[in-house]
Amino acid sequence: MAQAVSPNNTTAANRRRSRTKFTEDQLKILINAFNQKPYPSYATKQRLALEINTEESRIQIWFQNRRARHRFQKRSEPEEHLESSQDEDHPEEKIQSRGDRRCRTSYTSSQLHTLIEAFMNNPYPGIDSRQQLAIEIGVPESRIQIWFQNRRSRCHVQRKREPDEALEQRQDQGKISEVRVQGIETTQNGTDLTSDSYSSGARTRW
Structure with missing residues (x-):
């Protein structure tokens, strides 16, 4: 037996907007x-x-x-950064694949030089700049976009580490200064003791 189609379902299907291409x-x-x-x-x-x-x-x-x-x-x-950061600085150009994952791209030294120079000029390039770089070094534009994302992530990590390293350096400098002050005090105390001994000896002779 044929099932009757509900008017509400038909209306809902007609109201569904088509996807814009x-x-x-x-x-x-x-x-x-x-x-x-x-x-x-x-x-x-x-x-x-x-x-x-x-x-x-x-x-x-x-x-x-x-x-x-x-x-x-x-x-x-972060996952893509961990996968590609190990190979992006190698001069060899090779492509590796793991199952269904996207191929990992390694760049030559000439390609890296072009990418790093572009990154220094503009860390957030538009689609036109990325397409121009893709044509210049001969890789897909999507790879250029991923490389810039990974590079920005690496810069963020380095910036977060800088305050900790600066704090450690200040602590080390403080320890060195403390040791120097203690050494000076020890030297001064030794000089005072020598002076006292000399004065006592002089009084004894007189």
Whole structure:
């Protein structure tokens, strides 16, 4: 027997909005805007909607999804950093894979020089800069993005370690100064004792 379809279910299915598929040019504009400001204002979203010829509500949904994806990448960033930090400074160029994991990229010394120089100029490059670097050193743009993420993570770790190292150095300097002061006091006490002994001897002879 054929089951009757509920009108409510049919209405709900019709109300479900279709997924918007953006072209490559539209995505480039959206990603560039996201890199500049992940939380755009209503006026910015309207301008983007007019620029890529879509609805403002679709722009808002895209930014929400992009922020969620960005947060997920940040949570998984330490694991990727541990996997790639051991190989990113090796001069050999090799690709390794572990099961279903993404291939790990190792860069040549020339590629690393280009990446480090770009990082010193701008630690947060946009999609255009990353694509230009990808063409220049011959790797996918996604690898450039991961390398910059790992590099920023390494800088954050080094900055957190600097206060502890400075504190240890100050403590060591304090210990050295204390030892020097104790040595000076010991020398002065020895001199005083010698002077007292000399005075006592002189009085005895007289």
